[in-house]
Amino acid sequence: MKIAIVGAESTGKTVLAQALAQELARSTGMRCIAVPELLRGWCEREGRTPRPDEQAAIAAEQAAAIDAAALTHDVVVCDTTPLMTAIYSEYIFGDRSLIEQGQAFHRRCDITLLTALDIDWEFDGLQREGPHVRPPIDALIRRALIEGGLGWSIVSGQGRARLDSALDAVTRLLARPGTGLFTRLENRQAALPDWRWQCDCDVPECEHLSFQRHNAPDEDLR
Template structure:
């Protein structure tokens, strides 16, 4: 079985991560892993509490592990434990040790960041404000830099974003 590269798509709320993940998966004829947090919020009709953050990150990783078995060349991951950790620190003032350990050790082959330049769209319980979105974006870039995680910042409409990503991802069979 050929190797599959896991591609993290990171960004604050309402920056087009899901759209980009789905579009790239279609472009490369492979799979993408939706953000489990959205499923959690829809299922429980509330935002998660602090003690649920690790569960959310572990479930996200579990979904990746299932999908990578069927993916071809790339698996596009709409968020990662790192984003769960960032939001945990933002909303609860800390990251618990198991979540920090998972966020620090679960790595990806390529990281894409979607900036907060598209119009902010409220989405029920999951999105707070354009100001929070900007703050999370700044914290994300600082965290990636501090952890020496290289990333590609992609902006523009969906077509432009895909064009930029495909210039940087190696061609796969």
């Protein structure tokens, strides 16, 4: 199983990937691994961000690392995917040539998790530009997924709630009644209350407004 995590910068992808792999290993006994974002190491090694002509190789290397991990593990949690390289190529260089390749990778994944913009932006080296880039990157990710006919699950919340949000999405794929191996996940899912979104649309502005209302002080909602 491949679990793809995508999202704008500083939305908790790395922390989520590591925590999700650890929790799934503990709950299921399966061999789980989080494959890190290779671009981070590339930037640290080179002391700069990639040029346009270097993007394709970085995307291919990310896909190869994930596929290699899948040969020796039951569950691979992808801390970013080739699609994110394609998204930043589009945003920074106006180059959409890698989008189709990124979409093709996600078709080989069992689920795509999109991290919401509901946590604070933090500086973290060469890769990050600032909080102002998060909404447009988020919009480009959604557009690429929609154009590719790909679905996704939103992961939101602070701290442990963010991990729980991801677990809610992946448990349905992992839990198989009667196996015994997934008892903890099954029990966790059964204990969740019934709920539904008040809105069934997929408009980011609506979704983000919901997060703002949830986190804002009462006087800001008047």
